[in-house]
Amino acid sequence: MGGGNGAKAAQKRDRNAKNAAAKKGDSSQLKSNAASKTIACKICFTTFQSTMKKPQLEEHAQNKHSKNYDDCFDEAN
Template identity: 50%
Template sequence: MGNGAKAAMRRERSDKDGKGSAKSQLKSNQAAMNIICGICRQTFLQTIKRKALEEHIESKHSGKEFSACFPGFEG
């Protein structure tokens, strides 16, 4: 049996199992939005840097403290 036939058999098996379908990353991205601004309740990805959060404070809540907007942030 040639490599082309083996690949076709592998594709058929994976289609039966449902493993070959493309998966969306939207649900996992939504689950990773666990940093929340304490004032406006905007969510951010857990991989965000402190500088980006400080920019949010400057543009949306000027004059507020970082700890008031993001009390549980460690980073």
């Protein structure tokens, strides 16, 4: 005769899935990334994360708009 552990395992999986879904809604990485997009291109309004370095922003300005950094971004970045 079986020990009945299959039902316990199924219950634990269900409980863990519910807990994971509840936690995911509170601390979603996508929501965190969207909130950190504080740099915006003045020409196309594309947003970038605050951790983006100036060389990467210069690359955007050159490749997308054939302009320099100062034409696309505020000096505060």
